[in-house]
Amino acid sequence: MAAILLVQFLLLVAIPVTRAQSPAAQNISLGSSLSTNPSGNNRSYWLSPSGFFAFGLYPLPNTQTFLVGIWLDKTPEKTLVWCANRDSAPLSTGYSIILTTSGSLILRSPQSQAQVIPLISDNLVPTSFAAIRDDGNFVLYASNGTVWQSFDSPTDTILPGQNLKTDAQLYSSFSETNHSKGKYMLNMPDLQLYYLAHGSMTNFDVRDSYWSTQLQGVRSNLTLILEPDGRLHFSDSSNSSEGELTGSDSSAVLYRATLGVDGNFRRFSYALDPNGAMTMNSNPWSWIPDSNPCQIKGRCGLNSFCKANDNSYSCMCPSGFESKDPLDMSQGCERNFSIIAECRRERGNGNLNVAEMESLEMVDNAYENLTLSQERCKQACLDDCSCALVLFINMQCKKQALPLKYMKQSSGALTQKTFVKVGSFASNPTPSRRKPIIWATIVLAACSFLLTLIIGFLCVQSRVSRYKKFRARSNSDVEDSSLRLFSYEELEDATGRFLESLGKGSFGAVFKGELPNGVNIAVKKLHGLIEDGEREFRSELTTIGKTHHKNLVQLLGYCDEGSHRLLVYQFMSNGSLANVMFNPETRPNWAQRVEISLGIARGVLYLHEECETQIIHCDIKPQNILLDNNFTPKISDFGLAKLMGEDQTRTFTDMRGTRGYVAPEWHRNLPITVKVDVYSFGIMLLEIICCRKRIEMDAPEEEIILFEWVYNCFETRNLKKLVGVEEVEMRGLQRMVMVGLWCVQEDPSVRPSMRKVVSMLDGTLDVQSPPNPSQFL
Known part of the structure; x- marks a missing residue:
């Protein structure tokens, strides 16, 4: 009996020794669950033994929605370091995470107890238990080893011990509050940072790269490693370290390396204050120096340029453009004049001009390259409705079409000149011609005045009546919607009286148009509406107007005037x-x-x-x-x-x-x-x-x-x-x-x-x- 007790004691002592090589873990047994409505024995997350990391239902700030994720629980802002199904919509209240008794990790919908969503792909081996470890890794274990771990599926962050292998990528978040995939990528096979200009996660162009490790040659066996002491470096298959990016720092208790929403890759370090809270140290190490913020492509959106200001930057609109959103200049710029209206007019009437933009760099994406003098180059752009800007260098005239991208202000001298097309009023006439023009204007005004008196009274009442009716309809706009109410006359002007057809569908014909601010639109003229359809029309618009998803065409507004029912959508260029x-x-x-x-x-x-x-x-x-x-x-x-x-x-x-x-x-x-x-x-x-x-x-x-x-x-x-x-x-x-x-x-x-x-x-x-x-x- 004593021998049996001795063996059992030795086994209990041996268990911690065999696990000492791995970080401590908080084991989660089968049948455990988390809920967005914690009460009683329910809770919304599981903590690692140290309390540094939490896995569970991460509440998005200032919303009633959640993500399945892992976060730093001791930081005041609860920094998210990993999330599942990041491109799916956030979860509403009522969802539950369940580690079932059969060994599957699932998400249960509040609408139906029978509707379950697997959280882990290819979970062919039943799980024996799960664990959130002190290194931030969430692991599913079977009796014979690991089934799945979050370290193998990084999002925008790597943690100490989480090696980024050759076939892996990091994707930035869309914004600080939207953690779906954003517009920047760290790609391991070629060790570069990319701006995903075409929105594709698989096809990217070397011209969209803005940073490289500068290691000689692309090697298939390199791994990016963040060590527990904070060293960030590459290692090959022989475990020899090279390309060290940053040295060690023993003063911190935890590190993370994150590809931020601004496209910069940074290493952050954390220390514990006397109360046990985790605080982030200032001045994180970054791949792109803060002194060169405009190096990161895509920061300022389309048709805008980046201007460096010491260690910061600002997004500016070139001449002839204005910001799409004055509160968020990173959304890019759009023309402040209607190119359709100007191009319909006779050339050379002074309504279009070109302005030189000094010290402006951009990626040359010319659709036409001509050998011309500078003046003829400028005129060639004016005569071409597709031309938005020309680069002129060594008698080469390179026409650029919208959208313009990767523009930035240069700090040095440039050999090229940049001319952008702008809208303008006709210049003031010379003194010798001013008097005839003035007299002609007076005579014309006098003749028009008599005619106006006769017909003015007849039409003013009609116009006032129409205006009041339109304003009344505008005031009773589609309920709870941000849709804009257009008049039929506005849409006639925008489409040139429905001149350019984009096609016909089940619900009506579609026409291309352009608003006065230069925004291209698609206008759908509906036909076949049900009888007495005004109320149903507005009811459906209420529903459509509340939809917001990157894979739905955005409805901008509508027209509900007389017998006219039109919908105004964003224009899709392809x-x-x-x-x-x-x-x-x-x-x-x-x-x-x-x-x-x-x-x-x-x-x-x-x-x-x-x-x-x-x-x-x-x-x-x-x-x-x-x-x-x-x-x-x-x-x-x-x-x-x-x-x-x-x-x-x-x-x-x-x-x-x-x-x-x-x-x-x-x-x-x-x-x-x-x-x-x-x-x-x-x-x-x-x-x-x-x-x-x-x-x-x-x-x-x-x-x-x-x-x-x-x-x-x-x-x-x-x-x-x-x-x-x-x-x-x-x-x-x-x-x-x-x-x-x-x-x-x-x-x-x-x-x-x-x-x-x-x-x-x-x-x-x-x-x-x-x-x-x-x-x-």
């Missing part, structure tokens, strides 16, 4: 996905198609589950997906289905009697749910994968109907046939194909929700092999 995708010359590459698919899915998810009022789109198709100048997909025409009559909403597709984007339940008088959008998304996803239309009558017989051909290729394991000679990542291709096939299942109950679609596309949820979509036919 047109529709259909125009781009089905044209071999403009077809997006595979990486772009993956990003586009995921963006569309997130937008539909927002409409279904995350906006204030659920919206069923009813017309998801490539023609209703628009692309901005960064190729970010934007869903259009959402929320309009309720404004149309029943007959029209049931005939969105132009392929009567054959399979198109319309779900089968439309033709069977079954209840219409969000699953009709899932079906339409699935058809479109297969089109995005293959870059071909859903039906191709000229294709071989077995390939005419797209989803049937895709399933045959999937079943015969010949997916490469779908993309031809194009180089694609095969695992990603298989994942997207399976998601698409699940979405186009005949039975609506079999189709996944859009939340599951997003989780499957971004890899956080495994995709099972789908059945044949035609099995119920």
